[in-house]
Every structure is written in structure tokens, then in C-alpha cells.
Amino acid sequence: MSIEALPVLSEQSPGxxxxxxxPLSVLPALVRDPLQALPPEVYREPLVYSRVASRxxxxxxxPVLIQEALVRNADALSKGEDVRRALGPALGQGLLTADxxxxxxxxxxxxPAFRHEKLVGLLPAMISAAERTRDRWLGMGSGATVRxxxxxxxxxxxxxxxxxxxxxxxxxVVRVERGITDYLKPTGWIFALSILNAPEWVxxxxxxxxxxxxxxxxxxxxxMIAERRRGGDGREDLVALLLGAADPETGRVMTDEEIADNxxxxxxxxxxxxxxxxxxxxxxxxxHPEHEARVLSEIDAVTGGGxxxxxxxxxxxxxRQVFSEAMRLYPPAPVIxxxxxxxxxxGGFMVPEGAVIVVPIHAVHHHAALWxxxxxxDPRRFAPEQAKGRHRYAYMPxxxxxxxxxxxxxxxxxxxxxxxxxxxxxxxxxxSGSMPAPVMKVTLRPRADAEMLVEGRS
Numbered sequence: 001m002s003i004e005a006l007p008v009l010s011e012q013s014p015g016x017x018x019x020x021x022x023p024l025s026v027l028p029a030l031v032r033d034p035l036q037a038l039p040p041e042v043y044r045e046p047l048v049y050s051r052v053a054s055r056x057x058x059x060x061x062x063p064v065l066i067q068e069a070l071v072r073n074a075d076a077l078s079k080g081e082d083v084r085r086a087l088g089p090a091l092g093q094g095l096l097t098a099d100x101x102x103x104x105x106x107x108x109x110x111x112p113a114f115r116h117e118k119l120v121g122l123l124p125a126m127i128s129a130a131e132r133t134r135d136r137w138l139g140m141g142s143g144a145t146v147r148x149x150x151x152x153x154x155x156x157x158x159x160x161x162x163x164x165x166x167x168x169x170x171x172x173v174v175r176v177e178r179g180i181t182d183y184l185k186p187t188g189w190i191f192a193l194s195i196l197n198a199p200e201w202v203x204x205x206x207x208x209x210x211x212x213x214x215x216x217x218x219x220x221x222x223x224m225i226a227e228r229r230r231g232g233d234g235r236e237d238l239v240a241l242l243l244g245a246a247d248p249e250t251g252r253v254m255t256d257e258e259i260a261d262n263x264x265x266x267x268x269x270x271x272x273x274x275x276x277x278x279x280x281x282x283x284x285x286x287x288h289p290e291h292e293a294r295v296l297s298e299i300d301a302v303t304g305g306g307x308x309x310x311x312x313x314x315x316x317x318x319x320r321q322v323f324s325e326a327m328r329l330y331p332p333a334p335v336i337x338x339x340x341x342x343x344x345x346x347g348g349f350m351v352p353e354g355a356v357i358v359v360p361i362h363a364v365h366h367h368a369a370l371w372x373x374x375x376x377x378d379p380r381r382f383a384p385e386q387a388k389g390r391h392r393y394a395y396m397p398x399x400x401x402x403x404x405x406x407x408x409x410x411x412x413x414x415x416x417x418x419x420x421x422x423x424x425x426x427x428x429x430x431x432s433g434s435m436p437a438p439v440m441k442v443t444l445r446p447r448a449d450a451e452m453l454v455e456g457r458s
Contacts, residue, residue, distance in 0.1 A: 009349035017045040023053050030192040035334060035440040042363040053195050056355040061367055063393035065347050069357055070401035073344040080339030086190045090183055090214045094261035096269055109245035113238045114406050119413055122163045123310035126414050129158040130421035137426050137454045148282055149449040152275035153177050159414055160271045164238035171220045179213035180268050184441040186210055221260045272443055273332035274411040278418055281326035283450055284377050286430045295319050299420050308420045316416050321379040323415050327397035334362035334444045361396050370394045429453040
């Protein structure tokens with residue numbers, strides 16, 4: 001059958017699971033936690049069609065369909081209105097939010113900063129940042145309490161500014177972290193108002209704090225960029241790369257605002273997602289001592305009982321499996337959305353122009369058809385022999401297709417370095433007998449920042 005003859009995907013399409021939920025049930029859930037607004041069918045069906053407030057949404061759970069949409073038909077999809085309204089005010093038109101040619105030339109511009117040989121050279125800075133966290137915890141004394149999400153945010157922010165910006169300069173690290181939280185907190189309201197096609201001026205709780213956070217974040221970064229333009233200090237980092245970037249087709253260079261867009265993207269998306277992956281990993285290990293013991297044994301064997309060095313990180317195979325399994329259970333970016341800019345074929349149907357494609361990564365990672373006992377923490381799922389037979393789009397902690405996170409290798413290397421340094425010296429114990437509930441605020445956070453008890457290892 002030719003593409004032109006394919007039937008248009010709709011709620012009348014045969015064999016399609018349709019979720020029929022009223023706006024009165026979906027919108028309040030979106031405000032509280034967008035994850036709770038997902039149709040329950042997404043955890044067991046391959047494709048779910050939904051229409052809320054005249055907005056068509058196609059939820060994709062089958063890895064084959066996900067690949068067909070996000071890879072083969074990537075040029076028919078844009079980031080869409082939801083992403084623009086939620087993230088645009090802070091991140092402008094950086095890598096995470098831009099589309100088309102503007103996205104492509106920015107991606108080309110920053111790619112050299114994420115080559116493997118460049119990342120390996122950043123490992124000493126990653127290890128040093130982890131050692132500062134370790135020493136700070138040990139200095140608190142046995143039995144001290146830490147807020148693990150906050151601590152991992154602080155550590156990964158330290159790494160981002162050291163490796164990508166050659167130091168924080170005049171940026172207030174604590175205020176940046178608080179600003180990111182203030183900005184993300186009311187995003188459920190933004191998603192709900194976007195579905196209703198409400199004007200962007202409509203007020204909502206938390207809007208003024210989010211705007212103040214955006215104002216500070218952008219002013220701090222643009223001030224640093226202006227200082228670097230004047231300085232010409234010869235540093236070789238992401239800032240220098242962006243300052244010297246030029247579009248290969250037009251020759252134009254990035255404005256200060258465009259550089260700020262991309263730096264804010266790496267600061268917010270880069271440090272936040274890795275920090276959350278680490279927080280969930282440490283929480284899971286504290287509740288599963290048998291896996292923690294195996295990680296410790298591996299770290300000891302790889303390091304020979306000495307300090308963690310850059311060459312050790314690539315050898316931490318089981319530790320990598322643990323981090324991968326933590327991001328399966330708690331994917332830091334739990335939902336991908338795209339909007340169809342034109343009709344395209346998908347699974348024997350034509351997706352109409354304007355439809356919103358949703359890939360709920362959290363549901364894919366917990367899908368009953370893709371994972372055996374999906375709620376169970378089992379790092380063995382990512383042993384080479386098991387991972388080899390799995391469809392590559394059944395596991396997407398860093399997204400999929402051309403828009404896959406450019407910093408995925410950086411994040412994994414950073415996470416392993418932090419885990420090795422911290423776990424080698426510190427035992428973390430949960431203050432609660434159960435894992436904290438997750439909540440989606442663009443990223444997947446513990447509903448309350450979980451507290452953990454710190455003890456030095458003998």
C-alpha cells in the first residue's frame with residue numbers, strides 16, 4: 001500500500017487503544033505531576049491514542065514505532081509548543097529547544113567538546129569534584145544527615161562549571177541551584193495551560209518566582225560571557241568553543257544570547273539529570289545492600305585498594321550496570337514530546353499534521369511487554385549478554401534519534417567517577433524504610449529531597 005493510501009490515525013482506527021479521559025481528570029493531574037496524567041494504558045499497550053481539549057496525542061511504547069517516528073521521520077517532527085512554553089523562557093533557542101537548521105549548526109558547534117578524547121581529559125576534574133564531596137561528608141562526622149539530591153546537584157554543578165566554563169567566575173552556585181528548582185516547580189501548570197491553548201500571559205502559582213529565577217540565571221550567564229569576550233584569556237572550554245563557533249553555511253557567529261542559551265542548557269539539563277540519576281542510584285543501593293556490596297568489591301578490585309584514578313573509570317562494568325538500571329527505573333527525563341509538522345506514516349497509519357507524539361520513557365522502562373518484573377531493581381538486565389538481545393529503543397535514558405543527548409557519554413563517565421570515589425569512602429543509609437515517590441517537574445525528582453545518613457567506611 002502506498003503512503004498516500006494509508007488511513008489517518010484517529011480514535012476510530014481499528015486495533016488502536018484509545019484512552020478516554022476528561023480534561024477535568026487530566027488537567028489537575030498535569031498540574032500535580034505530569035507523570036500521573038499519562039493514560040494508564042501506556043504501561044501495557046504498544047500505542048495509545050488520546051484527545052484532550054481538542055489536542056490529539058499519540059503515545060508510543062513499542063520500540064519499533066518509537067524508532068520509526070523519532071529516527072526515520074525525525075524531519076517531520078518539531079519540539080512543539082509544550083517544550084517551547086515550558087523551557088523557552090530560560091533556555092531560549094539552545095540545543096534542547098531549537099529546531100531545524102538553527103539546531104543543526106549549534107549541534108555541530110558544540111560537538112568537538114564531547115569527543116571521547118576530550119571527555120577522558122576531563123576525568124581528573126570529575127574525580128576531584130567527587131573527592132571534595134567525599135571530604136565534606138566525612139568532615140560532618142558519623143551519623144550526619146545529607147539531602148542526597150541537593151548534594152549530587154552541588155557535585156555535578158561543580159563539575160559542569162569546572163570542565164565546561166573553567167570555573168564559576170561570579171556565578172552564585174547556591175542561587176543557581178535554587179533558581180533551577182524555582183523555575184521547574186510550576187511547569188505542570190504550563191503543560192496544562194498549553195493543552196487548553198490558554199494565552200501565555202495567564203497567571204499561575206509560582207509564575208513570579210519562576211520569572212525571577214529565569215532573570216537571574218540569564219543575567220549571571222550573560223555577564224560571564226561578556227567578561228570572557230573582553231578577557232581573551234586563552235582558556236579552552238565550552239565557552240571558548242561557543243565564542244569561536246561559526247555557521248559553516250553562512251559564516252555567522254553566535255550572539256551572547258545564543259551562547260547563553262546553550263550554556264544554560266548544559267548547566268540546567270546537564271547537571272540536573274546526572275545529579276538525579278546519581279541520587280536515585282545511591283538511594284537504590286542503600287535499599288539493596290547485596291548490590292552495594294558487589295559494587296564495592298568491584299571498586300576495590302579495580303583500584304587495588306588505592307585512590308580512584310581516571311584509568312579506573314572505564315573498568316567499572318557492574319557499577320555502570322547499576323547506574324543504568326537506576327535510570328531505567330527513574331529516568332531523569334521521563335517524557336519526550338514532539339509535534340508533527342506534516343503528516344507521516346507510522347505503523348500502517350498516517351499521523352496527521354499537528355498531532356503531538358509522546359514517548360513516555362518512564363512507561364517504556366516499566367512496560368510489562370518489554371521488561372520482566374519491571375518494578376524490580378536488577379542491574380543484571382544490563383549485563384552484555386542480556387542487553388545484546390534488547391531493542392535499542394526499549395531503553396532511552398538519554399532520548400533517541402538525532403536529538404539524543406549530546407552529553408550522554410559525559411554524564412555516564414561523570415556518574416561512574418562520582419560513585420567510585422564516594423562509595424569507596426562513605427556508607428550512605430536511608431532515613432526512610434522505603435524509596436521516595438518520584439514526581440515529574442520536567443525531570444524526575446524525589447517528591448521530597450531524600451535524607452541519608454553518612455558514615456565513614458573503615
